[in-house]
Amino acid sequence: MSQSDAPARERVKQALRTQRIETPSWAYANSGTRFKVFPQEGVPRDPYEKIADAAVVHRLTGAAPTVALHIPWDRVDDYADLAKHATDLGMGLGAINSNVFQDPDYMLGSVTNPDPRVRRKATDHLLECVDIMDATGSRDLKLWFSDGTNYPGQDDIRARQDRLATALREVYDRLGPNQRILLEYKLFEPAFYTTDVPDWGTAYAHCLELGPKAQVVIDTGHHAPGTNIEFIVAFLLRVGKLGGFDFNSRFYADDDLMVGSADPFQLFRIMYEIVRGDALRPEAGIAFMLDQCHNIEPKIPAIIRSVLNVQEATAKALLVDAGALAAAQQAGDVLGANAALMDAYNSDVRPLLAELRADLGLDPDPMAAYARSGYFERIRAERAGGQQAGWGA
Numbered sequence: 461m462s463q464s465d466a467p468a469r470e471r472v473k474q475a476l477r478t479q480r481i482e483t484p485s486w487a488y489a490n491s492g493t494r495f496k497v498f499p500q501e502g503v504p505r506d507p508y509e510k511i512a513d514a515a516v517v518h519r520l521t522g523a524a525p526t527v528a529l530h531i532p533w534d535r536v537d538d539y540a541d542l543a544k545h546a547t548d549l550g551m552g553l554g555a556i557n558s559n560v561f562q563d564p565d566y567m568l569g570s571v572t573n574p575d576p577r578v579r580r581k582a583t584d585h586l587l588e589c590v591d592i593m594d595a596t597g598s599r600d601l602k603l604w605f606s607d608g609t610n611y612p613g614q615d616d617i618r619a620r621q622d623r624l625a626t627a628l629r630e631v632y633d634r635l636g637p638n639q640r641i642l643l644e645y646k647l648f649e650p651a652f653y654t655t656d657v658p659d660w661g662t663a664y665a666h667c668l669e670l671g672p673k674a675q676v677v678i679d680t681g682h683h684a685p686g687t688n689i690e691f692i693v694a695f696l697l698r699v700g701k702l703g704g705f706d707f708n709s710r711f712y713a714d715d716d717l718m719v720g721s722a723d724p725f726q727l728f729r730i731m732y733e734i735v736r737g738d739a740l741r742p743e744a745g746i747a748f749m750l751d752q753c754h755n756i757e758p759k760i761p762a763i764i765r766s767v768l769n770v771q772e773a774t775a776k777a778l779l780v781d782a783g784a785l786a787a788a789q790q791a792g793d794v795l796g797a798n799a800a801l802m803d804a805y806n807s808d809v810r811p812l813l814a815e816l817r818a819d820l821g822l823d824p825d826p827m828a829a830y831a832r833s834g835y836f837e838r839i840r841a842e843r844a845g846g847q848q849a850g851w852g853a
């Protein structure tokens with residue numbers, strides 16, 4: 461886009477101003493693989509410190525005003541107090557993520573476990589998460605189930621679907637008028653034979669049965685290699701069943717790398733479908749969340765980088781000349797239509813985003829601003845003792 465195309469620049473900047481990206485509390489904590497968790501200096505010791513780090517990301521990007529919690533990793537005595545802490549820092553609390561995958565009772569499943577006692581315990585945890593949402597003012601309950609089996613014959617595939625439906629119904633009926641279930645699917649891991657919610661079709665069918673307050677969430681790392689994720693986005697948006705994203709990127713499986721790092725073109729194609737479906741506006745109700753682990757890179761700048769990557773992909777998607785694209789599609793001009801998308805993808809939107817930040821009174825380069833801020837040096841000194849947060853705490 462040329463400098464002289466002022467109306468287009470303004471239109472893109474205006475749309476970007478409204479975009480909100482939610483960062484995950486656990487991305488500020490230590491994480492790793494099953495081989496090793498490498499602790500890093502300055503990592504938060506509790507949810508209060510995680511929110512403080514998220515506030516830094518928001519202060520520098522202007523685009524990440526909420527932070528998602530994961531229960532019990534972020535369990536506190538007083539959630540209203542935690543919400544007040546967030547407000548005091550200019551932040552809000554976002555989605556509440558349930559965790560029914562780390563208790564020893566869940567070895568054979570949580571809500572689909574053959575043992576009714578375990579199913580009751582898992583469902584009670586989900587209901588507790590709704591109680592927490594009441595205290596934090598959160599809109600979204602994100603449900604991911606690691607439930608599944610490892611061996612053919614291990615359990616009855618169909619009965620497990622019935623158990624899942626029963627638990628989902630109980631939780632759905634407990635939701636307040638402005639609360640939603642976001643049901644997340646994942647092809648495999650930790651279950652290696654069947655997974656009870658393995659794909660978007662299964663999630664969609666359950667959400668349809670539940671009602672309008674249940675929607676599908678797409679974690680971009682949860683598909684078979686080669687899956688066309690933007691098709692899923694277009695399909696679910698069209699039928700009003702897309703609730704949001706867990707953004708991250710992957711080379712192989714659920715790698716949880718920084719969004720936009722492995723395949724920026726895929727992220728652009730996803731964001732194009734969002735723009736095409738007029739779903740960027742916050743009122744459209746799509747939660748743009750990150751779900752990442754920063755195992756070897758410093759966490760706060762990695763999260764800033766991720767927010768910038770989403771913004772860059774979005775800016776490119778907004779640059780697509782809709783009129784030229786529609787005309788080419790209508791005329792059956794395959795190359796022309798493809799060029800309309802590629803021209804936008806190949807634009808350098810970084811100057812435009814720098815200009816937008818300057819308009820908003822932000823530093824045009826949030827990465828450099830963070831490096832200069834002295835925040836890391838401060839938390840490294842202040843958080844020297846205590847127990848660092850991680851997947852288990």
Ligand code: PSV
Pocket residue numbers: 486557558604644646679706714751
């Ligand atoms: C599962 O792989 C998942 O994507 C779910 O969203 C979990 O809540 C999250 O990762 C834990 O990091």
Ligand code: MN
Pocket residue numbers: 604644679706751
């Ligand atoms: Mn996820």
